[in-house]
Amino acid sequence: MTTHTHRNVYMTDELQAIYDQTVDFVSKEVTPHADAWEEAGKVPRETLQKMGELGMLALRVPEEHGGLGMGMLASATFSEALGQSTYAGFDVTVLVHTDMAGPHLINSGTPDQLAEWLPGVMSGETILSIGVTEPDAGSDVAGIRTVAVRDGDGWRINGTKTFITNAVYGDMTIVAAKTDPDNPYGITMFLVPAGTEGFTVANKLDKHGWRCSDTAELVLDDVWAPDTSVLGTVHRGFYETMKNFQNERMVLVGMGVGAAQAAIDLTSEYVTHRPAFGGRLADLGAIRQRMAMSQAKVDAVRAAMYHAAWLGDQGVDNIREMSGVKAWGCEVVNEVMYDCLQFHGGIGYMRESAIERMARDARILPIGGGATEVMLEEVAKRLL
Numbered sequence: 001m002t003t004h005t006h007r008n009v010y011m012t013d014e015l016q017a018i019y020d021q022t023v024d025f026v027s028k029e030v031t032p033h034a035d036a037w038e039e040a041g042k043v044p045r046e047t048l049q050k051m052g053e054l055g056m057l058a059l060r061v062p063e064e065h066g067g068l069g070m071g072m073l074a075s076a077t078f079s080e081a082l083g084q085s086t087y088a089g090f091d092v093t094v095l096v097h098t099d100m101a102g103p104h105l106i107n108s109g110t111p112d113q114l115a116e117w118l119p120g121v122m123s124g125e126t127i128l129s130i131g132v133t134e135p136d137a138g139s140d141v142a143g144i145r146t147v148a149v150r151d152g153d154g155w156r157i158n159g160t161k162t163f164i165t166n167a168v169y170g171d172m173t174i175v176a177a178k179t180d181p182d183n184p185y186g187i188t189m190f191l192v193p194a195g196t197e198g199f200t201v202a203n204k205l206d207k208h209g210w211r212c213s214d215t216a217e218l219v220l221d222d223v224w225a226p227d228t229s230v231l232g233t234v235h236r237g238f239y240e241t242m243k244n245f246q247n248e249r250m251v252l253v254g255m256g257v258g259a260a261q262a263a264i265d266l267t268s269e270y271v272t273h274r275p276a277f278g279g280r281l282a283d284l285g286a287i288r289q290r291m292a293m294s295q296a297k298v299d300a301v302r303a304a305m306y307h308a309a310w311l312g313d314q315g316v317d318n319i320r321e322m323s324g325v326k327a328w329g330c331e332v333v334n335e336v337m338y339d340c341l342q343f344h345g346g347i348g349y350m351r352e353s354a355i356e357r358m359a360r361d362a363r364i365l366p367i368g369g370g371a372t373e374v375m376l377e378e379v380a381k382r383l384l
Contacts, residue, residue, distance in 0.1 A: 010306045014070075015077045022056065022081035026090075034087040037212035038357070041204065042169055043093045045124065052124030057098055061106060065118045072247060072309040075099050079251040080302070083258015086266075086354050088361035089212035091255040096165045097121070099251045100369075101128035103244040104174050104189060108232030113191065117172070129166035131175040131192075131218060132241065134159065139374040141176070141238060142184040146220060148177035154226040155179070157190065160202075160219055167216035168204050170194060175220065180235045187237040191229045198223040209360035245370065246308075246318055249326035252369045253305050256333035256362060260298045263358050264291065267340040274345075287343055294336045301329040323370070323378035330365035331372060337362045 007016070029047055037043055051057055059074045061067020068074070079099070082091040102121060105113065105128070120126030137143035146159025157177050167173050172193045180186025192199055203217040232240045268291065271281035281287055304325040311318040337359040341348040348355050366372040 008303065008306055010073055010310050011077070015073060018059065018074060019077050019081045021054065022078055023084050025051065025054065025056070026082060026085035030085045030087060030090050034085070034090055034212055038087070038089065039211075041211060042214055043090055043212055045127070045169075048094070048097075048127060049124035051094065052122055055122075057094075057102075057124055058122040060098060060103060061118060061122055065114055067118075067122060071313040072250060073306065073313055075247060075251055076254050076306055076309040079254025080258040080261075083255040083260075084262050086259065086262050086358055087212060088255060088259055088358070089210040091258075092165055092210055092252075093213045095251045095255060096130065097128050097170075100244070100248045101130040101166075101174055103247055104130065104231060104240065105191075107243055108189065108240050112228070113231065117191070120171070126172060127166055127170040129164050129170045129173045129216075131161040131164050131167065131173040133161060133163045135162050138163075139371050141187070141241060144176055144178060144187065146175070146177045147181070148179050148188060148190065148225065151224070154224055154229070155188075155190065157192070157220045157223040157225055160217065162217045163205065164216045164218055165210075165213055167194075167218055168201050168214035170214075173199075173218065174231060175225075176237055176241065177220075179237075183235070185238040186235045187241070188234050189231040189237040189240065190225045191231050192220075192223060192225060196223055207364075209357070209363055211357075246312055246322040248369045249322050249375070250305060250309055250312075252365055253301065253326055253329040253333075256330055256365045257298060257302045257305060259358055259362065260294075260301075260333045260336040263337055263340040263355060264294055264298065266354060267291065267343050271343055281343065290339050291343070294339055297332045298336060301325065301332050305329060320379055320382040323375040326370060327366075327372045327375035327379065330362075333362050333365055334359075 058067035059070045059078055063069040079095055082094060085091060105117060117126060132141055134144050148155040148157045172191060175190045175192045176187050179188040198221040200219050201216045202219045205215040205217060207215060271287055274281045308318045308321040308325050311321055341355050341359045344353060344355050347353050350356060
């Protein structure tokens with residue numbers, strides 16, 4: 001489907017190879033099969049393991065642990081290429097594992113933890129989820145109520161998590177819990193494998209979009225977590241979590257940009273062939289102009305995202321830039337999907353059309369990984 005290679009100043013031969021390999025993979029292994037996955041509410045583990053065999057789950061894993069040791073630009077490239085699949089539920093299944101949960105393990109894991117878990121993370125044997133969000137706390141991480149209390153040489157965790165991607169069928173959740181009751185930021189992260197006693201999936205959630213991605217409501221009832229399962233420093237989990245937030249925001253924009261480009265390409269194809277008023281839809285000025293504006297906006301978001309990723313790779317604080325591109329970029333993706341569905345006419349409203357699914361899938365982007373309004377506050381704080 002891809003008609004653009006989108007070279008940019010940040011794109012190296014290695015990054016282009018990642019982009020091309022990923023687009024090729026999703027066009028053969030995902031797009032033709034994913035209708036069945038949407039029905040099942042699950043991405044087959046074999047597909048994720050194929051990605052593992054190709055090294056696609058190891059872009060951000062340090063070289064000394066067998067990964068490629070790459071930075072944010074690699075994740076930007078990978079997420080944009082995944083977006084070409086047109087099944088955002090698949091894209092997010094992969095990206096939660098590689099770019100939302102995985103980096104916490106990589107950034108904070110002890111040598112023993114990395115030795116124990118990373119091989120499976122890279123092969124797709126061990127699929128990760130990140131358990132921060134709760135019924136009363138989403139973008140406001142400090143508001144979580146799950147608590148972990150000291151108990152001998154470990155901790156007892158009690159609480160509820162919700163909207164946790166990959167946790168129904170995944171293998172390990174990185175759970176955030178309050179460990180210092182006197183400090184709203186006194187949070188610790190724990191590695192909690194699936195099947196741990198007291199750790200249950202209370203509900204498999206039914207979503208508007210992202211249908212092939214599994215999303216869990218989790219209950220932790222007196223879950224025992226030994227000291228060896230503490231990820232990073234006790235009481236410092238809030239700050240350790242924040243470290244990966246720019247990356248998490250970025251890959252959501254990236255998959256959105258890839259999907260928006262795919263939507264523009266699909267719609268261009270459709271309006272070029274659809275007869276209307278003695279010509280084609282593509283001959284109508286209103287459609288030509290809005291399609292052109294959609295392309296201009298997607299190009300601008302893409303450029304801003306890669307620039308913010310590059311800043312991060314340079315070690316520059318990119319919170320303002322990445323929060324801004326998350327806020328604006330995810331809104332743009334939805335505007336583009338709206339127009340593309342519109343230009344498909346009646347067929348665009350039918351479940352059989354790709355654009356109907358893509359428009360539903362895009363709606364979560366301005367909510368997940370930091371809502372637009374929260375992102376704009378991050379920008380405002382650094383501006384005003």
